[in-house]
Amino acid sequence: MKIRFYAHASFLLEGDGVRVVTDPYRPGKRGAFFDPIHEPADLVVRSSASDAFHSDPSHVHGSPAVIDALRIPKEGQRFRDLELKGYPAWERIRWLPLLVGRLPRRYAMYTLTFPGENLRLLHGGDMGGPFAPEVVAELAGTIDVLFAITGGIHTIELDDLDEVIRQIRPRIVIPMHYHSPRGRLKTILPVTAFTGRYPADSVVRVGGPDVEITRESLPETMKIYVLEQCR
Secondary structure (H helix, E strand, C coil): CEEEEEECCEEEEEECCEEEEECCCCCCCCCCCCCCCCCECCEEEECCCCCCCCCCCCCCECCCEEEEHHHCCCCCEEECCEEEEEEEEECCCCCCHHHCCCCCCEEEEEEEEECCCCEEEEECCCCCCCCCHHHHHHHCCCCCEEEEECCCCCCCCHHHHHHHHHHHCCCEEEEECCCCCCCCCCCCCCCHHHHCCCCHHHEEECCCCEEECCCCCCCCCCEEEECCCCC
16 A cells, blocks of 8 residues: 555555545645645545645545545545545634634544555544543454544643553554644644654654555554655
């Protein structure tokens, strides 16, 4: 499986003959400030249908199908051979003056299972707190790659994220949704706020936006792969 980090929470996942883009942001000055994706995909999966940082497929080429993770049936959904399942989540609001009176938005985390690759991935969407016990029970020991929100503000606290990682035991964690000098969100935490909580030998700086993962290449102990955004 090939993984490419575009920006924020948006990745290209390529496996089983399917190209999937996760959580595409609204590009440019009217959105997240990041550059458009302008690459083809077969499927876009988004954790929100309205958040400008997670929901805009307009700059993904190839007329992809779009799946809203909040609308995935409880039993799951298929796209070709790909298996998807959604888990409702809420953002976390710090009641700054600008946000007084606004309720937290509803999102969804989602798993993507690529049976031909024998890999299961969990995308954190815009989750705002610890996993519910029933979600932990379902996911524990089944996740190969966790795309983890590490920016803190309005989303899961890093202490809670550490506990989620301990509970579900992913083989690889790929940080996302953290501060970027290119992005609009200036107050969220840098990726080092997360990676600095773990032993140095567990953090792999890939040195680019792309990584290839197979069942055979999964590490025996959990590793954090830090990708460089390409948009």
